[in-house]
Amino acid sequence: MISSLLEDGVETLIRSPAGELELIERRLRRLDQLKNERSVDLSTRTLERVWEAGRRPERITLRRGLLLSNPQDPPPPLTQLLRPRGVALRFYLLAVFEAQCRLGVGDEWTRKGSPRLKGPNSWSDFVAIDGAYDKPSNTYMPITTGDRDLQTLRRQQIHGALRTLESLGSDNERALVEVPERARGGRDYADFRLMQETGRGGAQTPALYSIPANTRNATFTVPVEFFLHGWIQVLQPAEVATWMILRWLAQTYPGKHSQTGVYLYAKHRTGWFRLRRDSYEDACNRLLSFGLIQNARADFANSSGSGPSRKLGSQDEADAFLMTFSQPARTDVHEPNRYQVTNNGLAEDAVTTCNRELLLRQHQLRMRQD
Secondary structure, three states, X not given: OHHHHEXXXXXXXXXXXXXXXXXXXXXXXXXXXXXXXXXHHHHHHHHHHHHHHOOOOOEEEEEHHHOOOOOOXXXXXXHHOEOOOOOHHHHHHHHHHHHHHHOOOOOEOOOOOOOOOOOOOOHHHOOOOOOOEEOOOOEEOOOOOOOOOHHHHHHHHHHHHHHHHHOOOHHHOOOOEEOOEOOXXXXXXXXXXXXXXXXXXXXXXXXXXXXXXXXXXXXXXEXXXXXXXXXXXXXXXXXXXXXXXXXXXXHHOHHHHHHOOEOOOHHHHXXXXXXXXXXXXXXHHHHHHHOOEEEOOOOHHHHOOOOOOOOOOHHHHHOOOOOOOOOOOOOOOOOOOOEEEOOHHHHOOHHHHHHHHHHHHHHHHHHHHO
């Protein structure tokens, strides 16, 4: 079962140039359709209106329990949402974004004041989708007798996302939402309730989402540009997961991040984060090309505008729940790639950046085939 949950954002990557080329061409088709329909642009405008009408947070704060769990415990929610189809991970993050625009630190989530499920500026307007691709005709959204308009598809995607988010964990103790039953049968999706990043818990009273304070080690932050410049709409789930894991590492170990970069050994990657090697490595390659991370360099602290480097102190080692990232004693251990997170790429338009870099990669792969 676990292996089925560790897919990357499209499907298990065929680790060959031909397989990578096929996935990139599929992704470029999707970006073209998103541009033609203006889906990302319109969804971003909706998010901007929510942000401007609310508290205008500069960063969205997330609890670390979304990312990692003890190797003896069930997989963290983030890993369970790395599925080849659907928008469950995206919807949960968008719901957290909306909550932090509307509520203050310590406030518990409530439906009052949150968007409707459908209609203008509703939850369905938060999500950009590309519809269905018809391979024989090489087109999106072919004319059919069924109801295939994008508005209906977005609502269907959100219904599916809510079902997925509610079904996490045995007995749903890791459910990230609760959807009540209607008195006459069926589900009342419009009345869903948002749960904390670690799920509803095992008690009778669910752990409703509340806005966390930014506390080192226990939380990490995501710049609001991730939402307002379209990145949440175009990155694959494995890329989002890898980027968030690297951000958490960078903020938890700022000294190492500035001086030598952060990294993951296989034991930590598979044990604490339940992230497969191919998903992680492929995501890092894409994040590098998109400008969201960079290969570690010693002068990063001064050149990135991130401020002075802070040395790794005892606070970094105090929490037994955290991993240690010291150098291995054995010389035969594979040295991992080291990365530093940069916010420079977030300032760019996500669709434009991704399209440009994927076209470049497509050209490189085609040149290899010739």
